[in-house]
Amino acid sequence: MTMTAQAQLDAAVLQEGDAATGRLERLFSRLFLGLVYPQIWEDPVVDMAALEISPQDNLVCIASGSCNLLSYLAAGPASVTGVDLSPAHVALGRLKLAAAQALPDHAAFYQFFGRADMEANRALYERYIRDHLDPETRAFWDGRRLLRRRISVFQTGFYRHGLLGRFLGAVHLVARLGQVDFAPLLAARSLAEQQAFFDQKIAPLFDMRLVRLLAGFRASLFGLGIPPAQYDKLAADGGGDVLPVLRERVRKLMCDFPIRENYFAWQAFGRCYDPAPDASLPPYLQAQNFAALRRNAARGRLVNRSLTDLLAAESAGAKQGFVLLDAQDWMNDAQLNALWQEITRTASPGARVIFRTGGAANILPGRVHAKILDRWQYDAEGSARGTEADRSAIYGGFHLYRFQG
Known part of the structure; x- marks a missing residue:
């Protein structure tokens, strides 16, 4: 039987702890049903250097805001499958994939997702994007929240929305007080x-x-x-x-x-992207990558399920790259071992796994069974490079493993 989105989130977040912690975990789980990250907070440039993406690679990733998934597609892999437990994140990723194929040019794509604050974005959605969405995703963006259609967030400043957008708004309020x-x-x-x-x-x-x-x-x-x-x-x-x-x-x-x-x-x-012509942008928004993104967008897909469940349905040796974000920080030992058992089963020789940790230490040794983890080599040098280069700066560590087969 298919689990509801809320049941999947509860399974991922709720741990065996005291009553106060349980209440906080349940609150967090419910907040995650909606939009959390309008922009992913892991640096795709660091990811792509570690993944060494080739045309033969089939990648799986936790999607979050899907800046990573679309950036990987611009590098030309065979496929990228994204998963996320938030239905809003899945709807956002599918919107981006449809827009990359349907909008007339990079200028329109950048206006919609780079500026994301222009009244004209409604016309872009209605004319070009809407009819390219699957029914579930179209219903999400056409649906109403607080008396406005959800798609209207791209007219009012998308990056000020979601849990992260509101958090940054609170940070700016505290800064003004100071x-x-x-x-x-x-x-x-x-x-x-x-x-x-x-x-x-x-x-x-x-x-x-x-x-x-x-x-x-x-x-x-x-x-x-x-x-x-x-x-x-x-x-x-x-x-x-x-x-x-x-x-x-x-x-x-x-x-x-x-x-x-x-x-x-x-x-x-700044709560926006730098408006300068030579501004720093996520790879998927850069003009020089748009043609490749449009060409490869059909190789991407997103599903609302856990990564462990997705991999359980994949063939042995079918994947060459795994992007776990910081999800393992949420997991207990049983969940970690179930995930790594499926990663190991579906990995081809030389496959790469990358992830972040809130703390500086690698959390896997001593928690994932040695019979599984010993089949992987920890790339200490590559991990250190990634930690140093990650411009988001929010994580304590970037970690890279390579499958020995």
């Missing part, structure tokens, strides 16, 4: 200027009583898609206090990469 204006950061032309902005304007915010109070609540990071189990891992990296970990992640986001080259920083602190 009299911080992010405009000088977005105009910075050197890493030294960015570091000075952080030291003078942002570091003092972490000493505010309000910020310290809010950071102490495990539900405070739900807007980042961080459930209680992952919050606890972050806090453990800070000696039991999540605040120093958050401070360092914000510092890395602001200071370790030129602001003109980091669209994650623009989304966090």
Whole structure:
């Protein structure tokens, strides 16, 4: 029997813990039924370097906002299958795939998903995209929420919506209370200027009583898609206090990469993409990749189910790349072993697995059975490169495994 979306989320999130944690997990599970990430918060450029995508590769990924799935398609693999437990994320990914094939040119595609705040986007949807959607996805975007059709979010500033968009709005509110204006950061032309902005304007915010109070609540990071189990891992990296970990992640986001080259920083602190002609953008939105994306979009598909369930229906040795995002941080040992058993069964020799962790440490040794994990080689050098290069800066570690067969 097919599980409902809510039942799948409950199975993924609910762990055996105390009553208070259980209540928070149930709340998080229900929030995840809606849109969480209007933009994925993992760097696809880092992913693609680690995956070494070839035309023969069949990839599977957790989709989130689907910036990753569409970016991989632009690299020309044989197929990319995305899964997500949020029906809203699946609807978003299918919308992007249909738009890549149906919109007349890159300018229209960028207007819809890059700007995502123009009244004319409704006409683009009605004229070009709507009739290319499957009935379920069309019903989602034509449906109403708070008296407006869901598709209207692309007229009013899509990246201000969803759980992450509202969380970033709250961050900007706290910044205003601290009299911080992010405009000088977005105009910075050197890493030294960015570091000075952080030291003078942002570091003092972490000493505010309000910020310290809010950071102490495990539900405070739900807007980042961080459930209680992952919050606890972050806090453990800070000696039991999540605040120093958050401070360092914000510092890395602001200071370790030129602001003109980091669209994650623009989304966090400008709440949009840089409007300059040579702006940093996700690979799928870049003009030079649009022809390849349009050509390969039909090789992508999205389904509303867990990755473990999807792989259980795949043939042995059928996959060459697996993208797990940070989902394993949510899992107990039984769930981890069930997932890796299916990954190992469906992996071809040389297949790659990539994932992120909230904390710095690789969480698999000692938890995934040795008889499974010993068939994989951990690429320490590639993992370190990915951790350093990931412009989103929100995770403690990027990890890469290669299948030995």
